[in-house]
Amino acid sequence: DAKTTQPNSMESNEEEPVHLPCNHSTISGTDYIHWYRQLPSQGPEYVIHGLTSNVNNRMASLAIAEDRKSSTLILHRATLRDAAVYYCILKRPRGAQKLVFGQGTRLTINP
Amino acid sequence: DAGVIQSPRHEVTEMGQEVTLRCKPISGHNSLFWYRQTMMRGLELLIYFNNNVPIDDSGMPEDRFSAKMPNASFSTLKIQPSEPRDSAVYFCASSGTTFEKLFFGSGTQLSVL
Numbered sequence: 001d002a003k004t005t006q007p008n009s010m011e012s013n014e015e016e017p018v019h020l021p022c023n024h025s026t027i028s029g030t031d032y033i034h035w036y037r038q039l040p041s042q043g044p045e046y047v048i049h050g051l052t053s054n055v056n057n058r059m060a061s062l063a064i065a066e067d068r069k070s071s072t073l074i075l076h077r078a079t080l081r082d083a084a085v086y087y088c089i090l091k092r093p094r095g096a097q098k099l100v101f102g103q104g105t106r107l108t109i110n111p
Numbered sequence: 112d113a114g115v116i117q118s119p120r121h122e123v124t125e126m127g128q129e130v131t132l133r134c135k136p137i138s139g140h141n142s143l144f145w146y147r148q149t150m151m152r153g154l155e156l157l158i159y160f161n162n163n164v165p166i167d168d169s170g171m172p173e174d175r176f177s178a179k180m181p182n183a184s185f186s187t188l189k190i191q192p193s194e195p196r197d198s199a200v201y202f203c204a205s206s207g208t209t210f211e212k213l214f215f216g217s218g219t220q221l222s223v224l
Contacts, residue, residue, distance in 0.1 A: 036213075043115075043202045043215030044154070087154075098144070098167060099213055101154035 004088045009106045012078050020073040020105055022088030027068050032091045034099070035062065035073050037084040044087065044101070047073065083109045115216035117203050123222045129191040132219045135184055136205030144213065145178055145188050146202040154202070160186065193223045 005023040012018045024033065035047040048055055048062045050071075055062040061074040075082055087104040091097070116135040124130055136143050144159040158168040160180045168178070175194070180186040190197055200220050204213040 043204070043218050044213070045215065046212040049211065098156045098159055098170075100156065101146075103153055 004090060004102055006086070006088055006102065006105045008103065009108065011108045011110065013110045014080060015077055018075040018078045018082070018107065018109075020075075020086050020088075020107065021070065022072070023070045024088070024090055025069045027090055028092075030093050032093060033062065033064060033068075033071050034089045034091050035060070036087045036089065036101070037082075038087070038104070039081075039084045047086070049091070078107075078109050080109050080111060083107055115203055115205050115214050117201075117216035117219050119219060120217065121220045121222075123224065124193055125224050126194055127192045128223075129189065130193045130197075130221060130223070132188040132201050132203075132221070134186045134188070134203030134216060136186070136203070137207075137214055138184065140205035140207045140214070141183065142206045143180060143186050144204040144206075145186070146204065146215075147199045148202060148218075149199045157188070190221075193221075195223045197221060198223050 032049050032051050034049040036044040037047050038044045048057055048060050050062045050064055052064060063072045085104040085106050087101050089099055115137055118133045122130060142161050145157040146154050147157055148154045155170055157170045158178045159166055163180045163183060176190055178188045198221055200218045202215050202218045204215040206213050
């Protein structure tokens with residue numbers, strides 16, 4: 001399985017943008033890039049996913065490098081509620097299959 | 112929809128006892144996943160089902176662990192006998208036919224004394 005590499009931790013200030021990087025140099029042509037986050041004492045929750053083009057939803061934006069070997073999750077205006085562990089995961093496009101979580105990035109938001 | 116429902120939320124038991132964790136997936140979802148989370152090992156996939164059939168149980172630690180899915184709306188994870196090293200948060204998740212997103216329950220915090 002292709003692996004992802006993320007920084008262990010990041011820190012940002014409330015109401016500022018946050019850019020969370022993920023490296024996936026061994027990504028295959030059909031792997032989707034998924035992001036989940038886990039708030040304290042909760043189960044992980046889906047954030048966003050994409051294949052090649054940049055994606056936006058109400059929670060975040062996903063910027064994917066042209067060679068697809070890296071991606072960045074963008075929180076446009078961080079709030080204290082965005083403090084969580086963020087996981088970048090590669091997933092094949094079809095079929096029920098396991099989602100393998102790495103260690104993720106622990107994001108701290110300062111008031 | 113109520114989301115993925117897990118019970119109990121907390122379980123404290125003594126070593127050697129049988130523990131049964133329960134999960135009700137989101138109605139209409141046909142894939143179900145059991146994960147375990149510890150500080151040391153992070154989130155580990157134990158087993159997953161598709162259409163009630165176990166597809167991959169390679170993450171199940173040992174024979175003390177077993178999982179069943181008798182129908183589309185219910186699954187159990189059983190540990191017999193339990194050991195202190197089984198202490199962890201156990202999450203259940205489900206996904207629909209597009210497999211785009213996993214929806215996780217709130218987890219069961221298991222403590223084996």
